[in-house]
Amino acid sequence: MNAILRTDNLRVEYRTRELKQGAKLALKGLNLTINAGEVFGFLGPNGAGKTTTMNVLLGYVNPTGGAAYLFDVDVREPIARQRIGYLPELTYYYKFLTAEELLRFYAKIFEIPKAETEKRIDQLLKLVELEHARKRPIRTYSKGMQQRAGLAQALINNPDLLLLDEPTSGLDPLGRMKVREIIQRLKNEGKTVFFSSHELGEVETVCDRVAILHQGELKVEGRVDDLVKQYQCNLEQIFLKVVGYNAQS
């Protein structure tokens, strides 16, 4: 199998301001391999290290130890991000630009030819149902529309790997369904999807494999079906067991 995303003994240490506390270990030697065509769910409670892993993969934070690779290129090289699409949890876009200007800007960064850019903008705005608002500044969009514009920008380079950071967080049921449909469609096209989420039902539905992270360590990794068989319970119960949650009866 072709490894699209790989982390080797990845360690990230944050220095805290308090003298007595010293450094905080956010990731303790994470080893992950994600193969082409997989939909991979990255789970964990808040503070488990999911966002830190994403930050390393996207080059925002340099690892303290170990390494991470996208398409066998070290993530510290900008070119590693040529074939990825990233959708952040919340919408962070230039509000004074219109949707088509935003897409054109990102397309230029990917150095997509002009004719191809215009074709893709038309296709994507149709896909995310923003054709009617393409010439309006993003600041006039509703939250759901902004998230859809985000999805369009994540797909502008026709990525082989999509990194989604809690993609359905804050969306209404219709928006969630739309995102799920798009993930499914990308999966059918043979794309690789790596996403972090707290929506375990959703993860169970769309993911081939999952990993559960807790306190910076990888606790469980495997195919969803295999894990359900092994633990004799659903993904939510597996998650709660792994993070050591004991319900008070």
Added chain:
Amino acid sequence: MNKILAVSGVVIRELYRRKDFYVLFILTVLITLLAGSANFFNDHSIVRYLKEICLMLIWISALVVAITTAARQIPFERENRTIFPLLAKPISRWQVITGKFLGCWLASGAALLVFYIFFAIVSGTREHSFPIGNYFQAFWMHWQMLGIVIALTLLGSVALTTPAANVTIVFIVTLGILFVGPYLHKVAIRMTEPSASLLTGIYFAIPHLEFFDLRGLIIHDWPMVAWLDIGAATLYGWVYSAFFIIAACLVFRRKALN
């Protein structure tokens, strides 16, 4: 280069969609026209004072546009978190900084050109002459000076946490260099060691922004400056701009974004 141009394009769009420039331009126009309508003692040389007032307003407005535009770039990208989807693309941090510089410089240049065209119209209608060469030299040198100030502001914006602090510091430094900088070596002569050497060192280290001030040339209708001197001053400006941009890139490269 395409990536740098793409980033600069967004900066230019931001400037013309904001109201700062339009407000400053309208204020300059109003003050100049008000000053131009006054006629004291039928003094024909009053047009010189008018030109001086107009150019002073242009200098202030250009500095405000350049510094405030450059100061908000990186901090606002971080505050609004637009830096995250941007850096998730195949673009390096030095390309972002260079693109920001280019965008601010081109946008400030376009704003400056509008101001100088207005100045040329006001001055031309009063004096019935258009010394285009002089105007061009004054505009060109002014623009090069703004390049240094923008690069310095970008360096401040990656090193300091708040844009307000950066704007204040850059304004003080720029005005200090313009008004005090030229006399530092003269002050140093009267001082004792080691202060004298320190001040002399500062005199030679700071970019001498007064080299780029050709207001006298168009106020007093002096002959044009030799093009070789203009070229040398341009090169001098580019060296300082490059130095500040490289420093900004080095600081930004080490910043963890989370």
